[in-house]
Amino acid sequence: MDTILVTGATGNVGREVVKGLLARGTRVRVSVTDEADTRRAPSGVAEVALFDFTAPETFPAAFDGVARLFLVRPPAIGNVKRDMKPAIDYAVAAGVGHVVFLSLVGAERNRLVPHAKVEKLLQQSGVAWTMLRCGFFMQNLDTTHRADIVEHDDIFIPAGNGRTAFIDVRDIGAVAARVLTEAGHENAAYPLTGSESLTYGEVAEIMTAELGRPITYSDPSPLAFARRMRERGYAGGFINVMNGIYLTTRLGMAATVYPQAAELLGRPPITMRQYVRDHAAAFGR
Numbered sequence: 001m002d003t004i005l006v007t008g009a010t011g012n013v014g015r016e017v018v019k020g021l022l023a024r025g026t027r028v029r030v031s032v033t034d035e036a037d038t039r040r041a042p043s044g045v046a047e048v049a050l051f052d053f054t055a056p057e058t059f060p061a062a063f064d065g066v067a068r069l070f071l072v073r074p075p076a077i078g079n080v081k082r083d084m085k086p087a088i089d090y091a092v093a094a095g096v097g098h099v100v101f102l103s104l105v106g107a108e109r110n111r112l113v114p115h116a117k118v119e120k121l122l123q124q125s126g127v128a129w130t131m132l133r134c135g136f137f138m139q140n141l142d143t144t145h146r147a148d149i150v151e152h153d154d155i156f157i158p159a160g161n162g163r164t165a166f167i168d169v170r171d172i173g174a175v176a177a178r179v180l181t182e183a184g185h186e187n188a189a190y191p192l193t194g195s196e197s198l199t200y201g202e203v204a205e206i207m208t209a210e211l212g213r214p215i216t217y218s219d220p221s222p223l224a225f226a227r228r229m230r231e232r233g234y235a236g237g238f239i240n241v242m243n244g245i246y247l248t249t250r251l252g253m254a255a256t257v258y259p260q261a262a263e264l265l266g267r268p269p270i271t272m273r274q275y276v277r278d279h280a281a282a283f284g285r
């Protein structure tokens with residue numbers, strides 16, 4: 001059976017891709033960056049390989065016998081040419097036939113984002129590719145923004161009244177598993193969003209209804225947001241990226257709902273209400 005390598009397998013999306021692939025009975029190899037993790041294969045996973053985009057000595061074992069690849073750009077990697085191209089080149093030379101890349105909605109229109117650079121590399125490499133151009137993850141709320149919700153009952157995001165077509169990473173995992181195991185998605189790009197476009201004020205209303213306590217949305221200035229995120233230990237570069245993303249949201253650039261996720265899932269995408277309900281414990285005091 002073909003081996004599928006999932007990079008970023010310990011992350012938000014990779015974890016869900018692994019679940020989706022295992023449910024389809026495929027042979028999954030997951031990549032981890034910590035040597036200690038290579039000895040702990042999650043149940044059902046065939047192999048765990050040590051793999052680091054910036055460590056070429058990890059490439060041979062990671063890519064050996066791999067037919068298809070789920071590719072995640074780690075958020076900390078900004079220099080795609082230096083830090084991702086060597087692994088992509090190696091994978092293609094080693095015989096990987098299809099790469100499914102976790103990209104960003106609008107990457108085709110914004111050549112400055114790292115995702116656009118990865119897409120270009122894949123398109124020029126000769127390998128079959130599929131771009132999953134994802135909207136904003138609902139799960140950012142229970143990770144990056146969780147502390148404000150738990151400690152202050154507040155969504156503290158500088159996005160104004162801009163709308164966001166959020167997607168649940170569980171849906172991305174299900175779509176990726178389908179695309180990795182079925183023919184017909186080669187050299188296709190899918191914008192993936194949920195089926196609703198919400199302001200953060202509306203997200204706060206949903207949270208209020210589902211969590212049983214009032215949740216507010218305060219729309220801080222980018223400066224106040226940066227100050228708070230610095231206090232929480234986030235790096236300056238990451239805070240700047242977040243401020244940039246929330247500026248585009250404020251300007252209405254994250255609002256478009258696309259039908260492809262529903263088509264590929266064969267059901268409506270997970271709603272914000274369902275996401276909050278499923279993560280109520282994470283938002284509890």
Ligand SMILES: NC(=O)c1ccc[n+]([C@@H]2O[C@H](COP(=O)([O-])OP(=O)(O)OC[C@H]3O[C@@H](n4cnc5c(N)ncnc54)[C@H](OP(=O)(O)O)[C@@H]3O)[C@@H](O)[C@H]2O)c1
Nearest residue numbers: 008009010011012013032033052053073074134135136137
């Ligand atoms: N957040 C959003 O709303 C959104 C929307 C669209 C697209 N995206 C894109 O999605 C990607 C992030 O996905 P995610 O949230 O699932 O990731 P994540 O939870 O931040 O996890 C990052 C993963 O990358 C691995 N990793 C880190 N450094 C690595 C390296 N040098 N070599 C190999 N693997 C490495 C980590 O492994 P270890 O645990 O072993 O360190 C981890 O599995 C980014 O490219 C982001 O721009 C995000």
